[in-house]
Amino acid sequence: MTTILAIERLSKTYDNGFAALKEVNLAIARGEIFALLGPNGAGKTTLIGIVCGLVRASAGSVTVDGFDSAADYRNARRKIGLVPQELSTNQFESVMEALRFSRGLFGKAPDPAHLERVLRDLSLWDKRDQRIGALSGGMKRRVLIAKALAHEPEILFLDEPTAGVDVELRRDMWEMVRRLRDKGVTIILTTHYIEEAEDMADRIGVIDKGELMLVEEKRALMRRLGQIHVTIGLTQKLDAVPAALCDLNIDLAPDGMALTYTQKGEDCDDRLAALLKILVSQGIEFCSVNSQRSSLEDIFIDLVGRRR
Numbered sequence: 001m002t003t004i005l006a007i008e009r010l011s012k013t014y015d016n017g018f019a020a021l022k023e024v025n026l027a028i029a030r031g032e033i034f035a036l037l038g039p040n041g042a043g044k045t046t047l048i049g050i051v052c053g054l055v056r057a058s059a060g061s062v063t064v065d066g067f068d069s070a071a072d073y074r075n076a077r078r079k080i081g082l083v084p085q086e087l088s089t090n091q092f093e094s095v096m097e098a099l100r101f102s103r104g105l106f107g108k109a110p111d112p113a114h115l116e117r118v119l120r121d122l123s124l125w126d127k128r129d130q131r132i133g134a135l136s137g138g139m140k141r142r143v144l145i146a147k148a149l150a151h152e153p154e155i156l157f158l159d160e161p162t163a164g165v166d167v168e169l170r171r172d173m174w175e176m177v178r179r180l181r182d183k184g185v186t187i188i189l190t191t192h193y194i195e196e197a198e199d200m201a202d203r204i205g206v207i208d209k210g211e212l213m214l215v216e217e218k219r220a221l222m223r224r225l226g227q228i229h230v231t232i233g234l235t236q237k238l239d240a241v242p243a244a245l246c247d248l249n250i251d252l253a254p255d256g257m258a259l260t261y262t263q264k265g266e267d268c269d270d271r272l273a274a275l276l277k278i279l280v281s282q283g284i285e286f287c288s289v290n291s292q293r294s295s296l297e298d299i300f301i302d303l304v305g306r307r308r
């Protein structure tokens, strides 16, 4: 992997003495979608703020595609697009003016065709001459995304992009994220909707109390910490778990009509196959087999909960 963003021993202590980040190390690969998860106050926005030059680090370094973000701020910053949580743009500008301004700010030559593409992708083309202040909340969110893309960044930060947005915008946004990824843009997002991280991300980082607790490829994480809960529906009531199944650590549902077990990690198919074989050999008839895999959300709650 080539690293596009390297964060090394990054710490932030706010003026009131609060340590919001503690020696965070993180390497983001070019072209990946990385989801940073963490409970409220974990330090996600602080981390993004430092990388984007909005918050000053207390210690450590950030290198963006080879440029040190402190020593070579302009070159580092122009590689990055940020979609912040809140709109902080001139409400009297038109949508198109805001995009042109944003592009110019990062030293990029005018490119009306690019801006048109961005606006069309976000269903904003019809609104290009409207004042931002006169747009609906959802449209303002779209403008935030369009602005972040105006200078063709190589890294896009999305800080809680779907908080409070409607289904249509959420769908458009994820479509756009996929398109950007296909073009090679690196995407780093924070979200409270963990199922979105589960759908979209290649890797997951979990931050809590300013410390990066875990960084792992999503599939590996879900295999390692996920569980599968299996329920086998029976055609006839049982009074107890049959002796032949005792070694398999199986439970009988309170109504005697189902056998259940929970398993961590992989190898689930082998265990299920062994179990079904025994049921057949014992003449125990079953009518259904259901398996429920834990979600990234279950894993996240378990991880963070254990630290509380």
Ligand SMILES: Nc1ncnc2c1ncn2[C@@H]1O[C@H](COP(=O)(O)OP(=O)(O)OP(=O)(O)O)[C@@H](O)[C@H]1O
Residues within 6 Å of the ligand: 014, 015, 016, 018, 020, 038, 039, 040, 041, 042, 043, 044, 045, 046, 047
């Ligand atoms: N300017 C500041 N001065 C003092 N403390 C601050 C300041 N800004 C943030 N903090 C504190 O730093 C911690 C991390 O805040 P941050 O906004 O980075 O968290 P977050 O993970 O983005 O949270 P959320 O999910 O709620 O947005 C919080 O406890 C917050 O109260």
